Amino acid sequence: MRKVLITGGAGFLGSHLCDKFIDEGYHVICMDNLITGDQSNIEHLLSHERFQFIYHDVTEFVSIEGDLDYILHFASPASPIDYLKIPIQTLKVGSLGTHNLLGLAKAKNACILIASTSEVYGDPLEHPQSEEYYGNVNVIGPRGVYDEAKRFQESITMAYNRFHGLQTRIVRIFNTYGPRMRLNDGRVIPAFIGQILRGEPLTIFGDGKQTRSFCYIDDQIEGIYRLLFSSYELPVNIGNPKEITIIDLAKEMEKLSSQSIKFNFKDLPKDDPLQRQPDISLAKKLLNWEPAVDRAEGIEKTINYFMNLPKEALYKTEHKRFEKHIKR
Secondary structure: OOEEEEEOOOOHHHHHHHHHHHHOOOEEEEEEOOOOOOHHHOHHHOOOOOEEEEEOOOOOOOOOOOOOOEEEEOOOOOOHHHHHHOHHHHHHHHHHHHHHHHHHHHHHOOEEEEEEEHHHHEOOOOOOEOOOOOOEOOOOOOOHHHHHHHHHHHHHHHHHHHHHOOOEEEEEEOOEEOOOOOOOOOOHHHHHHHHHHHOOOEEEEOOOOOEEEOEEHHHHHHHHHHHHOOOOOOEEEEOOOOEEEHHHHHHHHHHHHOOOOOEEEEOOOOOOOOOOOEOOHHHHHHHOOOOOOOHHHHHHHHHHHHHOOOHHHHOOOOOOOOHHHOOO
């Protein structure tokens, strides 16, 4: 039976990948230390005969018994609230963690897919962003701990590819949303949904004219899956190219919620990108992939998911094991 290791498997993207590979008939090993992941995301899989959960921090040595066909490295804080609170752990998981998993892939002769991010482009001077763009990143700014962790992650992955002949894939993930996100992790759509459900004003940073492009989780997972089984070893953008300003998104969600909502404007965070839109020409050509879920449909599905959660979930901010990692 084909076997896949998914790190960060109890997180938002990771848990959906676990579902995908279970559905495709794989034996799935989910590895997570639950700093930002949540075991409730994989609760439905724990009794499955082809699913195994391992509580482990990938910045420590990683060992898996038996054969291993694929590794998907998705362990990393991914929201500003998280990586600004645990900056050193964020850098360690992108460097030490990636090194450990590349070593494991080499030992097992496994293909490894690395989850990178659109943040490698920083506050881009090129628009939309193609894979050939090198980015505009402030390496010593507060966001640099995440941006540079991911840029290093790509560099060491390509070093293993070129020096050791390792089979590697790199996905540059653009803003993604859907069920299982944390409402209060600082990312735009879940933050807006949480505020709407709590009856609070929507927080808009700056004048709200900065742009983002939002991809629904089902589309993102399909793109990642197709990339893994391609033979392409350089980075590929996976995201939705339909760009929208934050203020227009807020108005769109106000309309979807069928209620009058106030806006609360705050100063724009340092180095917050003013534009974010993927050029997905390569993914279209290489993977025959492009998003299929309309934003309004995806947001409605996401709102319905959160409406069915217990009320206390609307106020949950951090996980039980989060605080002990802050000083590491």
